[in-house]
């Protein structure tokens with residue numbers, strides 16, 4: 588049984604279809620990044636899985652219970668950082684907040700350990716109302732993990748954070764995954780998605796158009812690699828010269844088969860120096876797949892055959 592099992596989930600806000608029937612399963616200790624443009628249904632998905640929002644149709648089972656009625660013993664195993672929805676009390680200090688929320692759980696992490704982990708030790712006596720945005724986010728994360736949850740939802744956990752705070756959060760997420768915690772998070776930062784996401788769910792207009800590892804997403808987009816090398820005297824083979832971009836003594840060649848093209852180059856006697864092969868980025872793949880999906884999306888089943896097998 589998966590930690591999360593979603594089947595043909597739909598959400599309609601009046602006449603707005605926010606989710607048009609998505610299905611997926613998440614296993615223990617997976618780290619799933621939900622990607623998609625503004626309004627594609629990411630927050631709606633997390634809200635439904637957290638038990639905060641009733642789906643219009645379809646089913647979602649979380650830790651063995653069906654949403655939206657998640658019993659207390661299930662909710663105690665879940666942690667959340669949601670945009671602008673954290674129930675922090677402005678008139679409490681950081682330490683008082685952790686002590687208060689810790690009281691809700693049978694075996695909370697010690698406050699001192701949380702302060703240390705989230706680099707909040709020197710802010711322990713500051714009122715929540717006076718915390719900076721980044722400090723507040725770190726406190727929200729501390730509250731999310733203090734009950735030792737098995738499943739953590741993070742909606743844009745590092746939005747507007749400085750690079751240091753972002754790294755601290757990435758390290759914490761990786762550490763917790765190592766101890767078996769399951770994460771489902773959203774981000775608009777493709778670097779973050781590539782770093783954290785062992786699996787990507789890509790939403791567009793309420794439809795799931797890709798589900799798989801970031802590397803597969805890059806491959807799926809069918810974008811060229813870039814072979815780059817320094818110019819030598821010999822001419823490029825005519826088959827490749829039409830694709831080459833020349834800048835000073837550096838030549839860049841877009842290539843769908845970099846290994847084959849390199850072989851052709853080497854055989855042709857072109858002296859290659861400083862050769863590098865650059866893969867398309869996750870961001871390029873993201874943009875390409877969304878464009879492909881927009882092309883398809885007037886058809887009733889918007890998942891293209893090549894994506895459907897993922």
Ligand SMILES: Nc1ncnc2c1ncn2[C@@H]1O[C@H](COP(=O)(O)OP(=O)(O)OP(=O)(O)O)[C@@H](O)[C@H]1O
Pocket residue numbers: 600603604605623624625626627628629630631632
């Ligand atoms: N309470 C609501 N009432 C009406 N429409 C809503 C409501 N909440 C969300 N929507 C609409 O549902 C769609 C999906 O919204 P959702 O917040 O899930 O998108 P998102 O992918 O999280 O976007 P973002 O990246 O901007 O956070 C959008 O068109 C949004 O306007």
